[in-house]
Amino acid sequence: MAYTYLWCFFLFSFLGWCSEVVFAAVRERRFVNRGFLNGPLCPIYGLGVVAIDFFLRPFGSSLPVQLVGAMLLGSVLEYAAGFLLEKLFHQKWWDYSDTPHNLHGYICLKFSVVWGLAGALIVRYVMPLAHRLFGQIPRQVGWVLLVVLGSLFVADFLVTAIALIGLNRKLKNLEYVTSKLRQGSNKLGEDLFQGAVALHDKQQEGKQVLLTMGLAGKRALQKDWQREAARLKVKYEENIRNNWLRRRLQNAFPDLRILKYNEQLEELRQNMDVLRRRSWEALRKRNEDARAAYETRLVPGEERPFAFGLCYSKLFWIFMVGNVVGFVLETLYALVRTHEFQVRVGLVFGPFIPVYGLGAVAITLLLWRMYNQKDIMIFLASMFIGGAFEYLCSFVQQAVFGTVSWEYSDSPLNIGGRTNLMYSFFWGILGMVWVKDLYPAMSRTIQKIPKKVGRPLTVVFTVLMAIDVLLSAGAVYRRSERVNNIPATNVVQAFFDEYFPDSYLDFVFPHMQYVGKPELPAAPPKP
Structure with a gap:
């Protein structure tokens, strides 16, 4: 979906630029590059088409909804763009003040109707064709072209902005x-x-x-x-x-x-x-x-606060917060991508995804001494650590249970389908923000917890999480046995068959795939 929308952004930005040039040529009888940028792009058109298609597609093919929705979304986007440009440069880049039924000169009824008609037409007829068209481009070639186009777009924007700001001198x-x-x-x-x-x-x-x-x-x-x-x-x-x-x-x-x-x-x-x-x-x-x-240093005579320094209690609560944050991120990602609510958890009980919690702990431990380094060094280290950690988690899961919870074989620049460059890049950004911003704030917050509350809570939740992890591991392992037609021969297997059947695990782990254990290289024969 992101791949197609990026292509649509550049395509309709170019078509919007063409329409602006034609409009100016008819009105002024000469060629005028009507874009804010030097290149043949008007980004507001590309953003408008992508936003309209993204938000209106879940409503189906209802023409009234598409007309009204496209009119509202296009108008909001045009108003926001005009408002931001005026706040940044203290001037209006377009002004509809003399046009009837305008709002602060940023938008007017006439062009809002144009947004509605054009948006509905694009969603109903043009975007399905664009999806099929861009689907014919090989993914590897397509991503390379998108990177090139994106780099040129960013460079063009920076050159234009610098030229405007530098003119003041x-x-x-x-x-x-x-x-x-x-x-x-x-x-x-x-x-x-x-x-x-x-x-x-x-x-x-x-x-x-x-x-x-x-x-x-x-x-x-x-x-x-x-x-x-x-x-x-x-x-x-x-x-x-x-x-x-x-x-x-x-x-x-x-x-x-x-x-x-x-x-x-x-x-x-x-x-x-x-x-x-x-x-x-x-x-x-x-x-x-x-x-x-x-x-952190304690003043002589000062009482040692809860979870002071880098200790188990602090790492455990970092793990817990990472679990919950991972659940929220994965749920929102599924909601945005598929437009439906999906359960995205990593354990059989509770809103927890341990790979995020363990990732937060790993980054904290491995980057503890890099807090005084430059952001670029922290970013590169986090990028490598996050990619390696994601690869290791996927490999261990498949080696132990014969399952995988994510698979990137179809994405460009992947490593064995277990990680790829894009997610490693996200790990780098997350690590950089974590070291300089999130961890210091979280550390101070955790240390404010009273000892009488923090210590027993740590013990109780440690026991509960250990039970949850053991039950989850046992349920997944027993399911892999059921996939291989291994019957229950003891009380433990019967317990998991009764309380964690396939229907429950399909609901909790909808994206888990049973692919079998990885084939490891055979040991060389002894001489």
């Missing part, structure tokens, strides 16, 4: 000169007025001389400043003419005054500077908080 001198011209003129006028009033009753002739000299000096200074302002203005306009990117944006969005005036750019630059300072301050505080969590 070109205008700084011009704004400075014009402001000084204004200040100088006002100051000369005030001084002249005060001097004239003071001498009015004493020397009429001296007053006239003073006025003449003051006016002459004022005009001379004004001319100097005006010459300098004119020179810088010519230089700025020449820079605009020579810079094709800025010239293209100015032509594509004639209502975008951010390229013509400096006040908005100056405000944007100041906001960016403030944002940059706040970001660095937040990053510094984040690193300090992380360091404090890893370098």
Whole structure:
């Protein structure tokens, strides 16, 4: 699904760009690149089509639902895009204020109806054809092309954004000169007025001389400043003419005054500077908080809190939190992907997926000493550890029970179907966030639990989790025996057959596949 939607995003972004170019050509009788980006893409069209298809497909082929849903989703997307662009650049990139039935100039009824008609048409007829078309592209080739297109898209966006932000520096001198011209003129006028009033009753002739000299000096200074302002203005306009990117944006969005005036750019630059300072301050505080969590020291005489340092109690509760978070993530992922609620657990009782809990413990133990490293180093280490851990869990599960709970053979860049590059990348991001953000916060929270509560809870839940793990392992192992037609010959096997039949395990583990134990390489014969 993600593969097809990525292709649809680029396809309809290109088609949207084509429609904008044709519309501008008919209206202005010339070619205008109407995209925000330099490439032939208008991302709002691609995002709109993907969002409309994703959210409306579960409602079936009801035409009224598709029309109303596409109109609402398209309008919300267009409003959000216009609002965010205005907040970022302090100008509207399109304005429907003069169009009847508009909302804050971002959207209007006319184009909302267009969104509804086009969206319903695309969902009913175009998207099924697109799914079949992109399904014909070999997955390996398709993913490589998507990576290339995505890289070009990101690079294009960064170049355009940097060009807009960097233009402010070109205008700084011009704004400075014009402001000084204004200040100088006002100051000369005030001084002249005060001097004239003071001498009015004493020397009429001296007053006239003073006025003449003051006016002459004022005009001379004004001319100097005006010459300098004119020179810088010519230089700025020449820079605009020579810079094709800025010239293209100015032509594509004639209502975008951010390229013509400096006040908005100056405000944007100041906001960016403030944002940059706040970001660095937040990053510094984040690193300090992380360091404090890893370098905890007790003050002499201070009572040792619950789960202080790296101990079993803290690791156990990290394991428990990881189990529950894994359950939530897997359930939401299934809901988004299949549009239906599915039970995604790893044990026969409770909302737990141990592979996530064990992964959190493994990353904590193996990356404990890397908290002071750069984020890129933590990311690479987490990427390797997570991929290896996922591979190991899959191999052990198949070797012991003859089952697998995930299989990536159809995904690109996989290793034996047990892990792949994409999920290793996710492990890297998760590890980086875990080391610097999640673990310090969780560690402080766990240590706030009173000892009288934390210790007995740890013991009780340890026993309960041990029982749950043993029952789950026994139930899965006994099912593998039933698959191989091995009858129950003792009380334990009969117990699992009665309380954990195939119907229950199919409900709890709907994606578990019985593939048999892996074939290990045979030992070389002894000489």
